[in-house]
Amino acid sequence: MQALNTQDKIYRIAVELIEKKGFQNITVDEICKVAGVSVGSFYNCFKSKNEILDWIFKLADDYFVNDVAGKIKEGNTQGRVIRFFEYYADYNKERGIDFVKQLYTVKNNLFATKGRPMQNVLQAIIEDGQSKGDISTDITPEETVRFLFIAVRGVVYDWCLHDGKYDLTEAVNNYVKRLVKIL
Structure with missing residues (x-):
């Protein structure tokens, strides 16, 4: 359940950042920083930024x-x-x-x-x-x-x-x- 919550949080933050800055202008590090999760957590949920x-x-x-x-x-x-x-x-x-x-x-x-x-x-x-x-x-x-x-x-x-x-x-x-x- 926690993994699904983390995945959902990462996804929602990524979408917010995409709206503000554009997909090409954001990084995995930035998504993680704003979401308050580690880069490792990101890659446990998504294979890459493109998977968003x-x-x-x-x-x-x-x-x-x-x-x-x-x-x-x-x-x-x-x-x-x-x-x-x-x-x-x-x-x-x-x-x-x-x-x-x-x-x-x-x-x-x-x-x-x-x-x-x-x-x-x-x-x-x-x-x-x-x-x-x-x-x-x-x-x-x-x-x-x-x-x-x-x-x-x-x-x-x-x-x-x-x-x-x-x-x-x-x-x-x-x-x-x-x-x-x-x-």
Whole structure:
């Protein structure tokens, strides 16, 4: 139990530091100092500083698999895709603009990872839609997922560039509604 508390504390402090300084600008030593733990404790909990990013993405994946997937089972395919990305936008807004800005950098290649659980939730919707004839089979479900995520990540990036000055969910919703029409 103590190990889990230590791991959670290290994670929370790392996230706070990422928000303030950016991932590339913090060190394991700094995380440990602020968390009040030894470097050895850090490495008992995490293999590296990069594993903190892995955790951030794992938490998002878990949320989409365990919470979102069950909430978007009903309706037509286009509506389900739109709702999926509404959850995606809301999830980013809940993390906060400063935190999201730190993730949306070319140095973070986790966005390019194929087959993430979050993507699999959307891919299942696309596959179901193609099997029902709701969505064209001109491109594979994997390509469709990639296409949609590239567009929506672009909207999130633009939201970051504008310092969160507009409603992200509304903007994502507008883009995805237009995009699903061409599917």
